[in-house]
Amino acid sequence: MATRLVQISMQARDNSAVGRFWAEALGWKVTGDKGAETNVEPEGFSYPDAAAVCVDVIGVPEPKTVKNRVHVDLATTSAAHQAELVARLTDLGATPADVGQGDVPWTVLADPEGNEFCVLEPREIYRDTGPMAAVVVDCADPRAMARFWGEAMDWTVHEVSDDRAALRSAAGVGPYLEFLRSSDPKTVWNRVHPDLRPYAGDDQAAEVARLQALGATRVDVGGDMAWTVLADPEGNEFCVLTPL
Known part of the structure; x- marks a missing residue:
């Protein structure tokens, strides 16, 4: 059995507005917007596909109170593209964010509800990921996270060190899943978290047990839901969806 990362779930007080922002930010489309759920996918995308990790924005009443432990990095192809993207995102409602990054070549912004994300300087490693370069998770032990997530999914571990671990779909497409060492403790439910989906024909309960x-x-x-909520060994929540 195996599973794979198919989307990130992002909580927001106004899921429709945040969903529209991320659709514009990524150059994607809002493919569903009903009640407390807004779906954002690439245009013409056949879900699920390793070529993209989609965004599912869920409406919640609680406001954001602390820095997110999970965020998205956006890829750029040149210094001019990076500057243009930052300017466009600012026009869409993004604001500069200080997370203690200091003088770095990437730009840290926050979406209209304060969810932090990075607009990276051009990096060769992300040249073929699409607009989403990586889903990044703060953690205490990247090596331990690489061991767990490398066995949890059928993704390939590309890099492991004391400070960083990176995984990517075995198909060699789409964004990376990265774990960066952080000394900040986890204090609240993660407003952004991964959603995993087993493959068609697999058994969801057996996958949860594994x-x-x-x-x-x-x-x-x-509540009674079709998915199961788990937490990794450092307490980061994720959902196991029904097979597809």
């Missing part, structure tokens, strides 16, 4: 055997723990969020 992930728990690897070190995941079940998170009780109440």
Whole structure:
């Protein structure tokens, strides 16, 4: 059995507005916008596909209170493209964000509800990822996260060090999933989290049991849902969706 990262779930007080922002930011489309859920995918995309990690914005009443432990990095192809993208995103409602980054070549912004993200300077490693270069998770131990997530998914581990770990779909397409060392403790539910989906024909309950055997723990969020909420060994929540 195996599973894969298919989307990130992002909480927002106004899911429609935040969904529209991210559709514009990524050059994608809002493919669904009903009630408390807004779906953002590349135009003409056949979900799920390793070529992209989609964005699912979920409406919640709670405001954002702390720096997100999970964020998106956007790719650029040149210094001019980076400057143009920052300017366009600012026009769309993004604002500069100070997360203690200091003097760095990338630009840290926040979406209209304060969700931090980075507009990276051109990097060869991200030349073929599409607009989303990486989904980045703060963690205490990148090596341990690489071990867990490398077994949790059928993605390939590309880099492991004391400070950083990176995984990517075995198909060699789409964004990376990266873990960066951080000393900041986790204090609240992550407003941005990964959603994993088993493959068609696999058994969701068996996949959940396999992930728990690897070190995941079940998170009780109440209610009767089609998905299961787990947390990785450092407490970062993620959902196991139904097979597709």
